[in-house]
Amino acid sequence: MKTKVLVLFALILFSCKTETKPTTNETKEPAVEVPEETNEDKDDGTSAISTKDVKFKVLDSQFLNVPAIWLPFEKYWKDFTEKEYEALKPLILEQNIINLQKSIANGKLTYEQLTLFYLYRIKKFDRANELSLNSIISINPNVVEQAKEKDAKRKSLGIMHPIYGMPILLKDNINAVDMPTTAGAIALSQNFTNDAFIVKKLKENGAIILGKTNLSEWAYFFCGECPSGYSAVGGQTLNPYGRQVFDTGGSSSGSGVASAANFAVATVGSETAGSILSPAAANSVVGLKPTIGMLSRTGIVPISSTLDTPGPITKNVVDTGIMMSAMFGNDADDSASLTTDFDKYWFTNYFIAEEKPFDKKRFGVYKDLLKDTLYSNAINILKEHGAELVEIENDDVDLKGFLTLLNIDMRNDLPTYLKRQGATSLKVGSVQDVIDFNKADSTITMPYGQALFYGIVGDTTNTKDFELIKTTLATKGKQFFDDDFYNHNLDAILSINNYHAGRAAVAQYPALTVPMGYTSEGQPEGLTFIGKSMQDNVLIELAANYEHVSKMRKIPEGY
DSSP states (O other): EEEEEEEOOHHHHHHHTTTOOOOOOOOOOOSSOOOOOOSSSOOOGGGGEOGGGGOSSOSSSSSSSHHHHHGGGGGGTTOOOOHHHHHHHHHHHHHHHHHHHHHHTTTTOOHHHHHHHHHHHHHSSSSSSTTTTOOEEOTTTTTHHHHHHHHHHHHHOOOTTTTTTTTTEEETTTTTTTTTTOOGGGGGOOOOOOOHHHHHHHTTTOOOOEEEEOOOOHHHOSSSSSTTTTTTEOOOOOOOTTTTTOOSSSSSSHHHHHTTTTTTSEEEEESSSSHHHHHHTTTTOEEEEEESSSSSOOOOOOOTTOEEEEEEESSHHHHHHHHHHHHHHTTTTTTTTOOOOHHHHSSSSSSSSSSTTTTTOEEEEEEGGSSHHHHHHHHHHHHTTTOOEEOOOOOOOTTTTHHHHHHHHHHHHHHHHHHHTOOTTOOOOHHHHHHHHHHHTHHHHHOOOOHHHHHHHHHHHHHHHHHHHHHHHHHHHHHHHHHHHHHHHOOOEEETTTTTHHHHHHHHHEEEEEEEEEEOOEEEEEEEEETTTTTTHHHHHHHHHHHHHOOOOOOOOOO
């Protein structure tokens, strides 16, 4: 069997010296991060909404001073014009990190040009026009100078990590210097902080932080019946495949949209239960929700220390592996942080097979999801390329207590973040403080209300019951998948979008979604690979091979 290497360790990759049809399941996004599997079967009984069900109360941000965001870059537009932007498109648009680095090594591109390209593109598309997406909340005012520094140092560094010089966007609940970390909330609009642990790792490996993306406010655990992608700071994020028609997914809405629209090399999101998988699938990009503890949560505005994790959202699978490598590191301040030989773990045995890439690979396929045409087509592609498929039942599992888990965790974890990693000047220190702050100007701060925050402060669950809920949910989540994993000797279980995100969340298992096509209306869907704990690398390899043989992603029309 012929194979070609997909990803190799940076020591091998780089040196400065080298040059459809409609589906039966309409995706709806939940007001709480407990995604539904089908329209009839909702995890924990929480209500779900789609863009078609909600009339937006607010589109454009009523808070951002957009002209001020662009003031630091006015001096560059004289030289970086539409002509240069168009000339650079073939080198940058839809290219993976490997190809971008090759263009830079060959002298066809610089990190400064790459950065200016993305800035120009964000300014061109993201706000106040007929194609606006409202996916960006802030821009690093020093990003161009930082890119110039990367160009100046590149030749003297020798071997580099692939992420070196690559402009990255962060979900705006992830701390980064030079910009506030707002979680989309006006109460945190002055939350200027140090870098989160994963941001430090990105920078240590040479990445450039381009800016922050919009999100569902407080990571979609705030307003109850509200559209995904809305925040008081950033306004309403819109899906480039159908503005005001298709849901953006949430809560990492801006990260999914910005990745789809080629506003950065890659983006970072965060997930509690579906918040990476949902927007990645909704915007036809790749999203990985890692095993809990694989990436640090220190310096990220929390919902749940039990379930939270950051993760990459990228246009292709190879970039997902590179991003994971660049963010990884054991964090003594995160009790869930895992220790592993990461470089070996991620950069070994990553291949794209030319023939039968899924030979001897066994996948669990949910029988009831085969009604979805795109899912059925994806399964057939896997089968044609050697996969062994086992039909499994989508058994019901009671996730009672999931909402309580989020309530109690956030009530405890948010004050800890604000005290240890938030700005000292903040006037809020708890969920109740945020509630009171929002009441002062509710039209601006909470046009959809703050029902879930009221639920947090009103939850009376005691410590003993809370611990029992956590243990019970973890056991049920693992059992739901393990019965099939071990009874059928499966390499992965296949789902759609974020349909099984709640179960993967409580099991703390990794899940990766990759584009699997579009409905007759043009709405994207993702094929989601769910794996066992610490098998994130297996999911990346499987998804890379599926991506290679299916080639389903299409850039959104008009962008």
